Amino acid sequence: MTSADPTVRPLESLSPQQLLDVVVRARAVGSGPEWERAVAAWKQLVAREHPRVLQSVKAFRFPHQPTVRIPPDEYDDVAIKCWERAVKMLGNFRGVSLGEFYAALHTCVQNTCKDHCRSRLVHEKKLAGSLDEPAPGADAYDPRGRFDAEVAELSYWQEPARIDARAGLDELAAAMERLDERSQAVVRGRIRGESSREIGQKLGESVANVDQIFRRAMIQIKGMMG
């Protein structure tokens, strides 16, 4: 018989939320069996979430510069950096919900990828084109470089402890609220794991329409999340 108490159940049987609870609870302990269990829980959690991080690194495109992305041979290195950043974030992690964790992880990936691209661009200035090229819309007298706005933001991102998981989730909730009702229903259904056909039957839409609504909603959410 398996106990319902997540503090004694085998870690393999715990949900991601329960694993996160074990990690967050033991964060201040630092030694002993509870800490060791937290380390093992963290390993389980990272293993389950690693596909999310790795695929997010692959999907990353620099804001307003979609051709600037992580080179394939650097995916693994950047994913490691993302996790290292996530660990630092965890030290300041006030949230305990999985949604907050996902949102914070997304922020970690985006910021790590931006930093990585930025440092690569600086390194390969000649290959990537001059960073001193004028910003879009800037005239010859405008001293702003095309990445200056992003660089200004990077100085904020340098401080991982300031990542606010709650803010990430609030941002997502706000983005969802801005979708029309039909889009919200499609997004909720698809996130719950319902098929496009099932959602289409409920809403009286074709499968192709459901897929289009979902695609547009994701692009809209991405635009609002950054």
Add this chain to the structure above:
Amino acid sequence: MTDAADLLARFVDDWHAGRRPDVDQTLGQAAPEQRAELADALSAFLAIAPTPNYDETTLAELAEQPAVTAAVEAFTATAPDTLAAARRPWPQLVAEWRQRAGLSVDAAARRVLEAAGLHDANVGRAAEYLYGFESGQHKPEQASPRLLDVLARALGVSRAELGPAATAALLRADEERRSDVWRFEVLADAMTTAPHTRGDPVDELFFG
């Protein structure tokens, strides 16, 4: 080329089924002009998608990924005890570990050499080097990776304690390296420190 909405839908279905869909493969099937927008849609989905239920084989495979190992090491290094240790200077840590083991510098040096399998090596030289690390004359980045292992065994320090502490010391040294002050120190050290004899087993143990 497949329609972007269709590709996104397939990615979502595969994700929920735990089939670990690949972003690059998905984007590769889209028309070039649709790829950036599809990448954004995939990124948004990945930010909110629930974690799939992976089977045991997949989970075991994922747990072996270098990124997972790195994340666990980084997490271990955040243990409050380890952080408190890591905040102390490297020389103080080395001295503390030796004193905790109840050993004089000479006795510790002898034990370090035994742990390294160097039974006939020069104990005096090893004691001098060990004292060099305790006094701050030798910086943590000068220690060979093997020395950390041997120190851990000889002084009864767990790798979990020694590794992160040494890493933290190295990171601090790396930060200091960026400053001009560090450069002047290095120059001064280089001018005043006698070069270690190459090929000496004690030198190799301590400095690699």
